[in-house]
Amino acid sequence: MHRVLNVVKRIAIASNFEEAAKVQNAILDEVGKFGYSEPSVFAIKLAVEECLNNAIRHGNKMDESKTVRVEYETDASKVRIAVTDEGGGFDPLDVPDPTADENLEKPSGRGIMLMRVYMDSVEYSPDGSRVVMVKHNR
Amino acid sequence: MTREKNSRLTISTEGDVTLVELAERRILDEVSISEIGDSLNALVVQSPKPRLVLDFSKVAHMSSSALGMLITLHKRTREKGGELRLCCIQPAIYEVFVITRLNEIFSIHQTRPQAMDSLK
Numbered sequence: 001m002h003r004v005l006n007v008v009k010r011i012a013i014a015s016n017f018e019e020a021a022k023v024q025n026a027i028l029d030e031v032g033k034f035g036y037s038e039p040s041v042f043a044i045k046l047a048v049e050e051c052l053n054n055a056i057r058h059g060n061k062m063d064e065s066k067t068v069r070v071e072y073e074t075d076a077s078k079v080r081i082a083v084t085d086e087g088g089g090f091d092p093l094d095v096p097d098p099t100a101d102e103n104l105e106k107p108s109g110r111g112i113m114l115m116r117v118y119m120d121s122v123e124y125s126p127d128g129s130r131v132v133m134v135k136h137n138r
Numbered sequence: 139m140t141r142e143k144n145s146r147l148t149i150s151t152e153g154d155v156t157l158v159e160l161a162e163r164r165i166l167d168e169v170s171i172s173e174i175g176d177s178l179n180a181l182v183v184q185s186p187k188p189r190l191v192l193d194f195s196k197v198a199h200m201s202s203s204a205l206g207m208l209i210t211l212h213k214r215t216r217e218k219g220g221e222l223r224l225c226c227i228q229p230a231i232y233e234v235f236v237i238t239r240l241n242e243i244f245s246i247h248q249t250r251p252q253a254m255d256s257l258k
């Protein structure tokens with residue numbers, strides 16, 4: 001029986017959005033090889049974008065000397081993506097609900113919620129500087 | 139009717155309504171969002187009472203930063219007594235508006251004629 005072995009790929013990037021786009025494309029290329037469904041690809045693209053934006057903007061405060069580390073592994077059934085920044089971390093439970101009436105017109109604060117909605121699991125390390133997301137191909 | 143085009147937007151006017159077609163498939167990265175936001179805000183600034191229709195028919199992906207840019211645009215438009223309409227949003231992106239409840243904030247229309255008519 002032929003078996004595809006999972007290989008964890010690791011990339012470290014400077015904290016800028018051009019580098020983030022390259023990582024995002026690399027992950028999507030990998031997912032594309034396994035023929036993920038269109039809704040799954042949409043979800044992964046959105047979640048990776050939000051996650052990297054948070055790491056660069058809020059974690060590393062746009063400091064290009066700081067690194068964002070990305071690990072990902074893919075097979076035909078699921079993709080697992082871990083993103084770690086060098087920031088001081090945060091408590092995800094402290095992030096206000098962007099769908100509460102009083103927050104609806106705030107221009108930011110929706111990224112984490114979208115990651116949680118579109119991925120099957122989103123887990124933060126205790127200090128909040130590392131997030132691991134999983135999406136199953138359906 | 140006048141028409142102006144750059145790499146990210148096609149802007150035309152019909153009467154006192156400005157129609158903006160977003161030309162990018164992906165409104166995700168920060169550079170695109172910043173440039174699109176600047177162009178749209180310039181339209182609001184230069185009009186005494188802006189009436190804008192944004193056509194999303196070519197847009198296949200958006201991030202929360204792009205939503206933030208739209209919220210800011212909406213706010214500035216209202217501050218000048220103007221109106222903003224969104225139209226032709228693809229179903230996957232419309233779902234993002236619903237999840238974030240922004241479909242309750244924005245006036246969203248299925249077609250461009252519906253959006254234009256709503257400003258008459």
